[in-house]
Amino acid sequence: MTAATHGERRHPARAALLVLADGRFPAGGHAHSGGAEAAVKAGRITGAADLEEFCRGRLATTGLVAAALAAAAAAGVDPRALDDAADARTPSPALRATSRRLGRQLTRAARAVWPSPALEELAASRPRGAHHSVVLGLTAAAAGLDPLDAAHAAAHESVSGPATAVVRLLSLDPFHATAVLARLAPQTDRVARRAEEHALAARTGGTSALPAASAPLLDLFAEDHAAWPVRLFAS
Amino acid sequence: MHLDHAEGFPQRHTYSAPLRTRPDGRRRALRIGLGGPVGSGKTATVAALCRALRGELSIAVVTNDIYTREDAEFLLRNAVLPAERITAVETGACPHTAIRDDISANLEAVEDLEEAVGPLDLVLVESGGDNLTATFSKGLVDAQVFVIDVAGGDKVPRKGGPGVSTADLLVVNKTDLAPMVGADLGVMARDAAAQRGTLPVAFTSLTAPDGIAPVTAWVREQLAAWTAVPV
Amino acid sequence: MTAPPAVRGVRAAARIAAVPDGRGGTALPLLAGDGPLALRRTRSAPGWARVTVVGAMCAPLGGDRLALDAEVAAGARLLVGSAAATVALPGADGARATYDTNLTVGRNAELHWEPEPLIAAAGSDLAVTTRIRLTAGARLVLREIQVLGRAGEAPGHLTSRLTATLDGQPLLEQELALGPGEPGWDGPAVLGGRRAVGQLLLVAPEFIDAPPNVTRLSADRGDGVALVTPLAGPAVLVTALAADGLTVRHLLDRARPPLPGAA
Ligand SMILES: Nc1nc2c(ncn2[C@@H]2O[C@H](COP(=O)(O)OP(=O)(O)OP(=O)(O)O)[C@@H](O)[C@H]2O)c(=O)[nH]1
Ligand SMILES: [Mg+2]
Numbered sequence: 001m002t003a004a005t006h007g008e009r010r011h012p013a014r015a016a017l018l019v020l021a022d023g024r025f026p027a028g029g030h031a032h033s034g035g036a037e038a039a040v041k042a043g044r045i046t047g048a049a050d051l052e053e054f055c056r057g058r059l060a061t062t063g064l065v066a067a068a069l070a071a072a073a074a075a076g077v078d079p080r081a082l083d084d085a086a087d088a089r090t091p092s093p094a095l096r097a098t099s100r101r102l103g104r105q106l107t108r109a110a111r112a113v114w115p116s117p118a119l120e121e122l123a124a125s126r127p128r129g130a131h132h133s134v135v136l137g138l139t140a141a142a143a144g145l146d147p148l149d150a151a152h153a154a155a156h157e158s159v160s161g162p163a164t165a166v167v168r169l170l171s172l173d174p175f176h177a178t179a180v181l182a183r184l185a186p187q188t189d190r191v192a193r194r195a196e197e198h199a200l201a202a203r204t205g206g207t208s209a210l211p212a213a214s215a216p217l218l219d220l221f222a223e224d225h226a227a228w229p230v231r232l233f234a235s
Numbered sequence: 236m237h238l239d240h241a242e243g244f245p246q247r248h249t250y251s252a253p254l255r256t257r258p259d260g261r262r263r264a265l266r267i268g269l270g271g272p273v274g275s276g277k278t279a280t281v282a283a284l285c286r287a288l289r290g291e292l293s294i295a296v297v298t299n300d301i302y303t304r305e306d307a308e309f310l311l312r313n314a315v316l317p318a319e320r321i322t323a324v325e326t327g328a329c330p331h332t333a334i335r336d337d338i339s340a341n342l343e344a345v346e347d348l349e350e351a352v353g354p355l356d357l358v359l360v361e362s363g364g365d366n367l368t369a370t371f372s373k374g375l376v377d378a379q380v381f382v383i384d385v386a387g388g389d390k391v392p393r394k395g396g397p398g399v400s401t402a403d404l405l406v407v408n409k410t411d412l413a414p415m416v417g418a419d420l421g422v423m424a425r426d427a428a429a430q431r432g433t434l435p436v437a438f439t440s441l442t443a444p445d446g447i448a449p450v451t452a453w454v455r456e457q458l459a460a461w462t463a464v465p466v
Numbered sequence: 467m468t469a470p471p472a473v474r475g476v477r478a479a480a481r482i483a484a485v486p487d488g489r490g491g492t493a494l495p496l497l498a499g500d501g502p503l504a505l506r507r508t509r510s511a512p513g514w515a516r517v518t519v520v521g522a523m524c525a526p527l528g529g530d531r532l533a534l535d536a537e538v539a540a541g542a543r544l545l546v547g548s549a550a551a552t553v554a555l556p557g558a559d560g561a562r563a564t565y566d567t568n569l570t571v572g573r574n575a576e577l578h579w580e581p582e583p584l585i586a587a588a589g590s591d592l593a594v595t596t597r598i599r600l601t602a603g604a605r606l607v608l609r610e611i612q613v614l615g616r617a618g619e620a621p622g623h624l625t626s627r628l629t630a631t632l633d634g635q636p637l638l639e640q641e642l643a644l645g646p647g648e649p650g651w652d653g654p655a656v657l658g659g660r661r662a663v664g665q666l667l668l669v670a671p672e673f674i675d676a677p678p679n680v681t682r683l684s685a686d687r688g689d690g691v692a693l694v695t696p697l698a699g700p701a702v703l704v705t706a707l708a709a710d711g712l713t714v715r716h717l718l719d720r721a722r723p724p725l726p727g728a729a
Contacts, residue, residue, distance in 0.1 A: 024336065024337070026336060026337035026338065026339055027337070027339055028337060028339040028340050028343075029337075030327050030329060030332050030333075030336075030337050031324075031325050031326055031327035031329075031332075031333060031337075031340055032327065033327065035655065039654050039655070044654035044658060045654060050653075050654055053650060053652075053653030053654055053655075054650075054653060054654045054655045055650075055655075056649045056650035056653060056655075057649070057650025057651065057653045057654070057655030057656040058650070058655045059649070059650070060643070060648065060649040060650050060651075060656075061650070061655065061656060084635060084636055085636055085639065087636075087697075087698035087699075088630075088636035088637055088638050088639045088697075088698070088699075089639045089640070090698075091638065091640070091695045091697055091703045091705070092680075092693075092695050093680060093695060093696060094680070096698060101343070104343060105339035105340060105343060106339075108339050108342060108343075109339060165327065168327065168328040168329070169328070187649060207636065208629060208636070208639070210639075211641060212627065212628075212629075212639035212640055212641040213641045213642075213643060214640045214641060214642060215655045215656045216642075216656065216657065216663060216693075216705050216707050217654065217655055217656055217657065217658050217707070218655050218656075219693060219695065219705065220682070220691060220693050220705075220707075223680050223682060223693060223695065224682065226680075227680075229304060230304055230305075231325060232301070232325065232326075232327060232328045233325055233327045233328070234324075234325035234327065234340065
């Protein structure tokens with residue numbers, strides 16, 4: 001086998017990953033700040049340096065968990081068990097609601113873009129919406145992507161959402177915000193690889209093999225934000 | 236034992252504007268989008284339409300404020316519709332994205348309303364006040380109204396832009412203010428016709444009794460056409 | 467080249483079994499501890515058994531492996547506390563210490579597990595694992611407080627994994643990875659510069675129908691916050707963050723919703 005065909009087998013659908021991870025993918029992400037709106041209001045993000053630390057922490061915690069859930073869904077672990085596992089890893093009711101809402105919105109987009117029976121089954125068993133990371137994993141699989149790709153999409157989204165939001169919230173220089181994402185890229189890759197390892201372990205070891213890294217301030221920001229009467233972002 | 240799944244909802248998020256029916260096969264509500272610059276009178280138009288039509292139609296409203304809830308709260312305060320018929324969508328500081336490029340949150344809101352208070356005849360989707368380029372996606376609404384006003388002078392129709400030139404109905408509001416700002420309604424009508432060809436234009440003053448009448452008449456026409464098509 | 471023989475840390479295990487004594491009380495047919503994990507039965511309210519973990523003061527050192535198991539049989543009621551804070555210290559060879567706790571709570575049994583804080587001293591490296599297996603109808607109060615560094619000291623490295631299942635289904639899965647080398651742990655998404663974190667997990671079947679509201683508290687004095695969150699199952703998690711362990715403890719006490727139907 002030539003290197004080229006080998007490469008092709010390992011990445012049968014790389015362009016599909018770009019479509020899925022594009023910030024313009026119409027699944028509702030643009031209206032969510034990933035906690036950044038509340039962190040800005042609390043004075044904890046005031047510029048690019050704080051944004052980077054915020055994203056670093058989010059990536060290592062909820063980003064890793066989302067990436068592992070997405071990778072596990074793409075690897076064929078029972079999506080309903082993953083949905084329960086996501087609940088157990090999300091103590092904040094506001095974050096559970098947000099995740100299910102985004103899961104529903106992604107389901108809507110995926111149905112039109114990459115229809116799949118697995119997604120239909122999950123949607124039927126979770127009419128109020130399945131957790132976003134699980135839907136993301138099934139969507140990745142439907143797009144011909146592998147578990148590592150799914151993990152990359154989830155990990156990237158865990159930092160690109162807050163970065164885009166902070167550009168709008170603080171009128172941060174977009175070059176600086178994007179440089180933050182570039183500096184986090186090696187960590188994003190590491191998180192995706194770790195997530196994939198966990199996901200493969202969950203195929204035999206069950207969902208308790210998945211990471212559960214938590215971020216107390218993200219829970220706090222989410223609940224604060226959900227209680228505001230007026231806000232720019234949905235979360 | 237699961238606390239977050241208390242309510243059982245039927246199968247959803249399956250239909251966007253190109254589909255005329257709900258998952259259960261019934262005809263879904265006609266969806267009309269209202270866009271236009273900040274303060275032109277979109278919410279006033281929505282409120283007046285609801286008052287004029289709520290006796291004969293089952294109506295719900297989705298608002299897309301820039302800073303959420305202002306519009307929804309105005310409608311609530313003025314008891315235009317019961318609270319459960321009004322939903323506010325957050326747009327992440329990008330109102331035009333929410334009605335055009337990524338309509339998923341608005342579709343959720345529309346379908347949630349249909350599930351919660353349906354069946355509905357008419358859903359009005361108000362966009363957050365934006366610029367002259369913001370238009371609604373055909374995946375979200377069946378028809379759109381673009382509301383401008385005379386307060387900024389009579390140049391707006393001449394400037395054109397997708398809202399002014401392609402909306403199914405152009406509303407030029409606050410005609411009562413035309414003398415005060417020296418706006419020439421004749422010029423506006425002429426420029427609008429130049430931009431829009433045969434597409435209709437309505438001149439309104441919502442401070443006048445039944446000032447909404449031309450818009451109400453247009454909505455009735457749309458509804459008649461909508462229900463004339465068998466499902 | 468042969469590596470020098472690894473310095474073997476202490477291995478200590480302690481086990482508690484609580485069962486109804488048939489007269490409305492709780493008996494402890496098994497109460498076995500050794501080394502740094504000595505157990506004492508102490509005075510308790512009627513119906514309950516109470517156990518205090520003593521002597522855990524200087525453990526765990528790097529390389530130590532400690533394990534604590536408690537099983538509360540259907541209908542029994544057990545309270546477990548500790549006599550003093552546990553301080554994780556660096557070992558001779560920089561090895562990681564582990565501290566595993568396994569708790570099993572049967573139907574209509576109740577366990578209150580409220581040890582004193584765990585302090586990760588500068589240079590220490592400890593992995594704490596707590597596994598809780600609950601049967602439907604079980605009641606639980608579990609408190610854990612973790613402090614990064616002794617007063618005025620740099621933080622140690624601490625990971626803490628908490629797994630709670632109810633009839634085998636996941637109820638809560640949490641993992642905190644704190645201290646040097648953990649990306650973002652000190653930043654605005656995780657602890658925000660605070661050095662102490664605490665959690666209170668409450669489980670009771672009544673929470674299904676009557677979950678408490680989400681509540682947020684600020685510390686009376688100094689910098690600290692607590693958040694009460696109902697979980698997706700019949701349980702509530704209270705999380706507190708503050709500059710020091712005492713403030714965390716006060717916050718947890720203040721924020722703690724009553725355990726419904728508790729004896
Ligand atoms: N004089 C006059 N005032 C009007 C008329 N229609 C609306 N207004 C006033 O114009 C102001 C803005 O109206 P809204 O309906 O809130 O405008 P909007 O387009 O919804 O504004 P945004 O949602 O903020 O973009 C309000 O004070 C209305 O009372 C009108 O026909 N004549
Ligand atoms: Mg308005």
